[in-house]
Amino acid sequence: MTVQNETTTHGVTLSDAAAAKAKALLDQEGRDDLALRIAVQPGGCAGLRYQLFFDDRSLDGDLIKEIGGVTLAVDRMSAPYVDGASIDFVDTIEKQGFTIDNPNASGSCACGDSFN
Template sequence: MSETTTQTHGVQLTDVAATKVKSLLEQEGRDDLRLRIGVQPGGCSGLIYQLYFDERSLDGDLFRDFDGVEVVVDRMSAPYLDGATIDFADTIEKQGFTIDNPNAGSSCACGDSFS
């Protein structure tokens, strides 16, 4: 009998963001979804963030649980996101998920992409 180990990633999810994700998942009415965070080429600075619900588990995915919220990062995105913190803002100026990423050397004026 072999024991499998789950690889983890270095992304942090704040309590506020975890609560918002739980609320959104409850609205979806599905218990097979997890929050997937990744990066892909694009935007004016070179890379853009992806943040969405996904039921898939892909080969090489890295997982981490935050009080019942499973966050998954693909192996290629993990180095770009290591140490990043996902938060949720709900103010007059801004509403939505925010990503504070120490690996982003620069970002564009719109804040949607980084390098």
Template sequence: MTTTSDTTTEPAAATHGVLLTDVAATKVRTLLEQEGRDDLRLRIAVQPGGCSGLIYQLYFDERTLDGDALRDFDGVEVVVDKMSTPYLDGATIDFADTIEKQGFTIDNPNAGSSCACGDSFS
């Protein structure tokens, strides 16, 4: 006896290995509330540039592009484009708020080296 299933499943959305800490997620939520926007997601990308070869881009984006990988962190969506995904696998986005530093930080185990300013890596 053969049984068939009429259930059609949608292909799973691509995901990525970037982690967003609770502190960073809270900061993103706060920034979005200040903007009065609930249609934006946090995009992280890697682009050529800087003194070490690659730089991070971190910004709010309302678009999703073909091949984007998306991951939800308790209501905060983080999106990574297809080309940046391998460079960012295992990276952690945090938010620092100290006397020495304020802003988002990226701890990336894939970065072999970085420049003195910390804005670019290879």
């Protein structure tokens, strides 16, 4: 008899800078009960849009990974779209914020808000 192990983690990575920034934001709010969630929703001019937010919910089928003291959650419907993606945090003169580099995206819109 073969027993299959259910996958409970995902293939999204979080850079040290992104983990540190997310942890600092959580610490600033005094919250240790939130997960950083990456999700994919229909929308945007290219068809799909990322959502990156702190979430206090636990959804059925969530894939969870602990990185740098931050819980990173992906719902099971979004997981195939973001598998292999990396989340970083940049803080330069030109740009500040979280960025997502996704090898699964075949293209994106000019504004960078959505992908396909």
